[in-house]
Amino acid sequence: MSATTIKPWVVGNWKMNPIHADAQQLISEFKTLLQDSPVEAEKCHLGIAPVTLALTQIQAALSEAVRPVYTVAQDLSRIAGLGAYTGEVSAELLKDSQIDYVLVGHSERRELFADTPSILNEKVKNALQAGLTVIYCVGESLQQRESGQAEQVVLQQICDIAAVVDAEQWQQIVIAYEPIWAIGTGKTASPEDAQTMHAKIREGLSQITAYAVTLPILYGGSVKPENAVELAACPDINGALVGGASLNAASFHQIAQAFANTQ
Template structure:
């Protein structure tokens, strides 16, 4: 089922970048571009995911933007509430700081930090219970794609979270499909391949929840201004989770324009 009626999301995942002064400059440049070339909030949701220590300062800077630009946490603790957990930031602490969105399940967290289903489900459960919106990342490796397992792997990752998501909470989840082999490599799934996977994800979500037809499914993996228009034209691609290109204000703005122009 087509998701063309869904308002797209464009979210910049800054990862472990940049230093504070450059982050402030990046936000300032993006705000200026939004003033000069408006992107209607009704046509595209916008968000940026800075490092944890910059969440507050970036959010404060974005308060004076001409339109809403949400601040997104890159991670959340699997531990709920408060307590003696050195280095952790709980969902409740994010919510207390007016951070309403969080990434969970990014391949870098799964692979580098060995976050398994149990850890990811605890994070999702805590985030949803605290009232956060979860951007849940799924994707297959090159080996899995070449062996014909891509759809099976991605759909299993969707099914993995069903055990901890209550019926009404599905409306607070955004899916981000990121083929692992396309993250930071310069490689991108063709629009046809990306659309095919997004349609399969849509089919799987519709079997899990009545919200499936309305859920946003974003594409990530070397999204750039050069490929954004083609990706945005695909009916089941409802936005982008942008990596490296989001560290350039002009590139990020162009990508957002591409998705806004589909509405």
């Protein structure tokens, strides 16, 4: 299987948005769009990552969609199992609620909440051991890119988790490349720059795992309908982790169509 035949993923990261009523309306609109203008499940995985408070409600609403749409947790605890850890949600609790997917390592978690490589390793290990699929986020700052360190930084972030991912567990990993300078800024890496980094990521993965050729690598960072078609055409870009545009049902649906139509 070549990178171009990997079934793409389009995942909406809602972050700390929206309020309950707006979330329900958004899901209702998205389900209608999927009904009226299908995005074939055989051509594209779809997922939505709501706030933790809404995970099971969104999951229930999505269960009525015309095709599978995964519910994705935005984070999980570094602590496994159950116990006296106020405010935490473990991998096992997510799995018990049939939440099978989780984001780990988003730059906002790294920068704002001090998720260090050692903490991220614990989260990845816990998620994999509980049977979750991890969407592992990597990316460089503008300063790191301008100083020529982008590839080194991103590949190191991938190497960071290699110690806790067993050989077969790489099948439970999806990589999401998000240049930090493009997240929520309206700036987007050019399709050429994004493809170059994705190719480097796949090359680096090939040194770590035999599953590199089948491992999806998503692009994130101001993905919108206007650039989705060009990004989807890149051979090593296997989908999108969508931020702000996923809060608009029509925009998210158009992005999903762009990636599904490349198959």
